[in-house]
Amino acid sequence: MSSPLKKSVELFYDVVSPYSWVAFEVLVRYKTIWTSMNLKLKPVFLGGLIHESGNRSPVYVTNKGKYNFKKDIPRLAKYYQIPIKIPKNPSVVMFEKTSLSAMRFLTAINTEHPEYTEKLSRELWMRAWSRDEGIFDKNDLMTAAKMAGIDDVISESAFARVTDDAIKKTLRTVTTEALNHGAFGVPTIVIYINNKPEMVFGSDRFPILATLIEEEWKGPQNHTSIFTLDENINV
Numbered sequence: 001m002s003s004p005l006k007k008s009v010e011l012f013y014d015v016v017s018p019y020s021w022v023a024f025e026v027l028v029r030y031k032t033i034w035t036s037m038n039l040k041l042k043p044v045f046l047g048g049l050i051h052e053s054g055n056r057s058p059v060y061v062t063n064k065g066k067y068n069f070k071k072d073i074p075r076l077a078k079y080y081q082i083p084i085k086i087p088k089n090p091s092v093v094m095f096e097k098t099s100l101s102a103m104r105f106l107t108a109i110n111t112e113h114p115e116y117t118e119k120l121s122r123e124l125w126m127r128a129w130s131r132d133e134g135i136f137d138k139n140d141l142m143t144a145a146k147m148a149g150i151d152d153v154i155s156e157s158a159f160a161r162v163t164d165d166a167i168k169k170t171l172r173t174v175t176t177e178a179l180n181h182g183a184f185g186v187p188t189i190v191i192y193i194n195n196k197p198e199m200v201f202g203s204d205r206f207p208i209l210a211t212l213i214e215e216e217w218k219g220p221q222n223h224t225s226i227f228t229l230d231e232n233i234n235v
Helices: 018-032 046-053 062-080 090-096 100-112 114-129 138-147 152-160 165-180 206-212
Strands: 007-013 037-043 188-193 196-201
Touching: 007 018, 007 165, 018 037, 018 062, 018 114, 037 100, 037 114, 037 165, 046 165, 100 114, 100 138, 100 152, 100 165, 114 138, 138 152, 188 206, 196 206
Parallel strands: 007 037
Antiparallel strands: 007 188, 188 196
16 A cells, blocks of 8 residues: 655745744654654745845844743743753844855755755754854854764855855745745745645644644654753753
């Protein structure tokens, strides 16, 4: 008897977003639990997504920023056992500098060596949202790639393509794809049911996602986390 067709679940994300990290880790954990799910990682550029959708950055809403950084993100980090630690200047990381080079670099890796996309994404989040390190220049990106186990030759080739029109076009195309689904930020998750896309936004909609793909939400699954306890944030 043939296996049932898997349901495509696409995660549109930017490593500048800690909320994207939560969605990423949970969906990666559930790859072996939701057997009907075919998870596809889709790097986008959050800056372009916000601009083109007409969304407003949380940096312009004082109370929202305070809530996100002082309450919501630390609570999520503890609940999902992800070592998110708010950097000294989160607004600099998220809004004053740009993740464009990082997302182009990740796009280049994803295009040529998708087997490294998961590990590189995680290492970029670890730099920005756990160790308060940069993800902005060549040294940052090459160091992240090395930590992700990527060969120097592959990393150098990928970085050389950051300014290539083809990589720029690919990142723009995937960002536009998210926009066309109705995205206004990240993480955006798109599920295909009978070839029809359904969009879910945010890192707290997993029970809804489970219902859509006819699977069961079984909580954070922290026992499958790759992180050791001493790495986890204490709230």
